[in-house]
Amino acid sequence: MEAIFRELGLSTEVQAWLAAFWGKSRKVGGGKINLLISHLLDSAAVAEQLWECYLAPKTRLLLNRVSGGQGKRFFMWLCAMHDCGKAIPAFQAVDAEGAAQVRAAGLNWNDKRLQKLRWRHDKAGGLLLHTVLKEHWGHSEHIDWVWPLIAGHHGAFPSKNQVLNPRKKPVEHQGTKLKGWPQAQHALIAVVTRALGYPDVAAPQPATAPSKAEQMQLSGLIIMADWIASNHQHFPGLEHISQVGLAGARDRARKAVKNLRLRGGWNALPIPDSEDLVYARFGEPSRPFQKMLVDTVQNMTEPGIVVVEAPMGEGKSRGAFTAAEVIAARFGCDGVFMGMPTQATSDPIYTQMRSWVSDFDQDLEARVALLHGKKMFNPQWRELWDPTAESPDAAYSGVACDDFGMEDPYGSSTDTEAERFGPALWFLGRNRGLLTPFAVGTIDQLLYAATRTRHVMLRFAGLAGKVVILDEVHAADVYMSRFLTEALRWLGQAKVPVILLSATLPPAQRSSLVQAYLQGALNAADTCDIGPVPTPKGYPSVITAHVEQGRPVMTPQSTGSWRSSEPVHLEWLPDVSDEGCHIAERVRQEAAEGGVVLVILNEVDRAQRVYEQLRGCYPGQVHLLHGRLCAAHRADRTARCVHDMGPEGKRPERMIVVATQVAEQSFDVDADMLVTDLAPIDLLLQRIGRLHRHEGTSRPGHLKTPRALITGIVPDELPLQMRSVSEHIYSRYLLLRSVTLVNQARQGWSLPEQIPALVARGYDEEPLCTPELAEDEHESWLEWKETECNRSAKADHFLLVRPEKWSDPTLEGLHVKSASAREEKELEAVVRDGPPTVEVLLVRYNGKGYTTLSQEWLGIHGEASEDVREAVLGGLTRLPARLTEAALDLLPLEGWKDDPWLRYFPALALGPDGWADLGGERVRYDEELGLVTERVK
Structure with a gap:
């Protein structure tokens, strides 16, 4: 760093200030303080590794377009800037040891004044970067979309007033008028910018602005880089400025990304040249519908939405997989997410996707994630993990805290042996599942990305580099459809290819889904009429829709079924x-x-x-x-x-x-x-x-x-x-x-000939x-x-963007009045309208201790050894909705508190007579009938 200090002509006093700023305290840094400048360069180096090993080709093209050909360097700079707001008195005063270090270097503040206002470093970073960039970029429009990415890196985008014009001026907390602070803050940004190869702070100014949806994607990737670089096992603290430099950060990042196995999917997938792609991938000749689908997507000139309607048993899944391969190769996508209507329907598709991707590369099979709340019950999923290690579903359930007491789920696992054959464990932490290159889960995973909830940008970033396939889309009711159309608007704006599958799609629903995607692609309000969506003349059918030269293009195709009606x-x-x-x-x-x-x-x-x-x-x-x-x-x-x-x-x-x-x-x-x-x-x-x-x-x-x-x-x-x-x-x-x-x-x-006409008549x-x-x-x-209108209106509070804010060009203020849901169970209640239900682990109590539902002994307190754990999990049962409130008081058994698989599940113990009392009813489990309930007389 000394060479950069000299190049910028920094005084010894300013150098001392930069050498004193801390970014991670000893408490959260693994026993060592990590200098702020070290963490910023670590984040930049992680970004560089993500560029090389993880980002989809279409994402790299986006960054190159935005930066005028400097995509990798610009991405590194954005990620480095995320924590610049820690260079303020309000943050540097939080840790006593770090504060003494900064004061010893000559920077000071009034502790009593800092106690009067809570000023967070994410907002402070937005304000600081806005101030600095205004000096170097002038009145550039790009400042307006860059600063929210920094201010929102803890999972929520504040409004302009909250950051730039707060009611209570954070002058003391920001250090705006304190001696030395503005000079030190500007120097920090200048030094990091120069370290990344830019001549000055003016140089990173973008060439063009990304769309709001693309900004959302970049925001998620910035958080991803921050969380990886915050893992103290891979990035131990550097306490002296002589230890800090980009070369060292690159070495740390390279090892971290390798050890965490954070790889992408296909990368640059070659365009398939097989005459029969279904046969090449699955060993069976294409059916007429499948061939039509592949031929149709091969002729698409831009990424868009593909609506596939074909009878039950026609082979839609295989057709969609082969179409996804063509689309990914043509438009630079790196993987696939397939959303199914239920957990039960997700499991067989998970098996199919693993087999499919292994045909490209055997190693890809291990990068397929199963994303739903009961994935631990899927035998294939459980076989991937070492049974003696912690569950990948529980590994990140604990909450660590940063210096403001905020959730900071960076993850700290370095046990790669337990995850040799499964997706990288890091991807399986909270909010991160969609970042896995290939994923199968319920459609809820996509709907979560359309909710105004914390860290939604991570979910969106996971979708933005993929081809998205949604099966059985007709199953989305009017409430879920609000989130589905919202998601499609954002995916359309981000130019994410989408394939929708259904055998029984009502025409009005088809029109609504296509219109939503095109409205997003055109950056139009949801009230904008795109024009009529064409009705296919036959069945099976395919409709492709995309935007070309600012105009929507919709093309219907149809063919005959492989079997006669x-x-x-x-x-x-x-x-x-x-x-x-x-x-x-x-x-x-x-x-x-x-x-x-x-x-x-x-x-x-x-x-x-x-x-x-x-x-x-x-x-x-x-x-x-x-x-x-x-x-x-x-x-x-x-x-x-x-x-x-x-x-x-x-x-x-x-x-x-x-x-x-x-x-x-x-x-x-x-x-x-x-x-x-x-x-x-x-x-x-x-x-x-x-x-x-x-x-x-x-x-x-x-x-x-x-x-x-x-x-x-x-x-x-x-x-x-x-x-x-x-x-x-x-x-x-x-x-x-x-x-x-x-x-x-x-x-x-x-x-199947009459299916489209019957569905149309049933819903017109x-x-x-x-x-x-x-x-x-x-x-x-x-x-x-x-009823339908009321149910639809209920979703408005949770939608990712309020209707009147859709046309806003930046993300500032997105999370004003946002939903508080954070856990997946809470999110499920957000995107699905209906009475909530509870799942419990059924066990039996014989007066002396507990057994599994299948009568295997556990222990006096329910202690479950490894050889009976699966039998305990096999007792997971969903209660009727009318018993939900009563079931909220149920807790895990005492003997499960240290078990990584069981400690999060409530237990319902059936007594010696086989019954349990719950909510005014008696409950028992019959081996043939399942859960049986009766009213208490």
């Missing part, structure tokens, strides 16, 4: 009873001569009762699947169903599966006959999609024609009787329209019902519309 016979099975006696009797009759029957009901209790009536008729051939099974039983039963009823399974002579909505979609099974409760038309078609799904399946003679029996209704009486719970879940209005569409199908439905809001149901339809429509 066939008629599905529809029949009413009147039964609105709790017991479902008519359902059980009809299934018993239909299965008398064999066959595979799938029953999908809307309520767990009703499914349990139907199952009870059937299991005695066909012992061992009836299976129950629902959301109140413990994790182990649900996984085992799902696997058995998919194996026996799937494309590769040995089909049994007779099999009856009674299920709830868990079997509705992304459930690759083939039933000979379907019995289903009434549901909205798109979900009804999804359920029918499990019927005669695979070609070449041998079926009993009486089940060779696909038939769907629809129950949960008495269709011949007025007013129509329906299950009240079904009306509560789906609305009477949508169910009435489904009734009408079924009644109109005298010859059944020809599927034009009167549909017969005259005798017209009044009922209108009244229920009014109620449904009001």
Whole structure:
């Protein structure tokens, strides 16, 4: 540093000040003080390593465009500047040892005055950089977007008034009028800038401004570099200025990034030249739809949104993977995020993605992360980690504090042995999962990135370098759709390619999703009309939409299905009873001569009762699947169903599966006959999609024609009787329209050919019902519309940007009135509208101690050794929503407090009689039925 000091002509007094500023106290620096200038250069050096080893090609292009060709150096400078606000009295006074060091160098302050105002170093950095850049960049517009990146590096963007014009002037705290402080602050920025190779502070001035979404991405990457450089195990404190320099920082950063295994994905992926990419990747020839999809994305001239609509079982996932490869190669993306509707549907796609990426490079398989709250129950995920080491899901759950007592989840693990075969452990800390090069999880992960919550920029940075694939997008209700369209607006502005998949997408929803993406790409308000989204002429179909030369370009394509349409016979099975006696009797009759029957009901209790009536008729051939099974039983039963009823399974002579909505979609099974409760038309078609799904399946003679029996209704009486719970879940209005569409199908439905038309009619809001149901339809429509509007409005408070602020060019003020959710469970409540539910670990108490749900001994206090831990976790069970409040008082067992896997889960202990009292109800667990509840009399 001495050479730079001389080049800048700094006096010995100023040099002493810079040599005294501390950035990390001994308390958080691993036993050593780390000088501020050292931490800034460490952060810059980490940024350089991220450029070399992690950033997507499209991100490097963005930085080169913004900086006029100096992308790497500019990125290093931005990351170095993040903590310049620590060079203020308010920060330097926090640690007694560090404060004495600074005072000894000749800088001073009034301690009593500092106590009157809390002035944080992130805001101070924004103000300081704004002041310095104004001197060197003049009135450049670029100052306005650069300073918020610094002021927001602790996870929230303050407003301009909070930083530049605060009500209480932080003059004393900032050091603005204290002797020596302004000179020292300006010198710090000048020295670091020169150390990075710029001749002066004017030199880093950008050539062009990034969009607001691109600023969000850069903000996340700055935080990423800061957190890595704050890991004291890799960056131990440097207490003397003679030890500090960019060369040393580079050496530390190189080793840190290598040891933490922070690598990207594909990097520069070559454009595939295979004539049949599906065959090249998966070993099966392309279906017409898959070939059309790949050909279509090969002709896209700009990144955009791709809407894929194809029947159930058409091969959308494989088509999307191959399309993502083409898009990534053409537009410089480094990986893929695939969002699924549920945790259960995420797991099989996780397996598929691992297999897919390993075809490019065996090493890439280890860089695929599974992102949902129950990933530790996935066998493949758990196999990746050393069972004697701490859970990767718990490794960063503790909270460290920086000198202001703020959360500082930098991470400190250096145990690379335990993570040899999985994603880098660093990526699995809080808010960081999407930074993994390849990831599969629930769609919630993407929706979180559209919420105005702390550290949202890390999530967005994780998405911005990827191709984003979202499956079953029709499943997003009106509340979730607010976050989905918000996310698409930001992704559109950041030019992130998006692929949406659905078999049953209503036209209005299709239009809304495409419009949102294009509005973002055009930087237009959400009220801006982009023009009509074209309706495909056939099915399957693909619509591509992007912005070219400032204008939206939308192109529809369609082709025929790989299989011909066939008629599905529809029949009413009147039964609105709790017991479902008519359902059980009809299934018993239909299965008398064999066959595979799938029953999908809307309520767990009703499914349990139907199952009870059937299991005695066909012992061992009836299976129950629902959301109140413990994790182990649900996984085992799902696997058995998919194996026996799937494309590769040995089909049994007779099999009856009674299920709830868990079997509705992304459930690759083939039933000979379907019995289903009434549901909205798109979900009804999804359920029918499990019927005669695979070609070449041998079926009993009486089940060779696909038939769907629809129950949960008495269709011949007025007013129509329906299950009240079904009306509560789906609305009477949508169910009435489904009734009408079924009644109109005298010859059944020809599927998949009629799917688009049926979905369009079910959701177009034009009167549909017969005259005798017209009044009922209108009244229920009014109620449904009001409910939908209210649910949509509830999301506004949490959306990433308030509607009136969308056109703002910078991020300043983004987090004013932001949501307080920080934990993933809290975020789930933000993006999903509905009664919250709680998952508990069920255990048994025999009066002497605890056992697992499967009767394996734990201990007097529930102590779980490694060999029984998995059995304990297998008891994870979701409680009914009505028991949530009572369950909030449940705690982990005392014997779990030191267990990295179990210490965060509440336990529900079933007594010696097998029951537990909870919230005015009694709860037990039946090995076949799952969780059973009854009211206390």
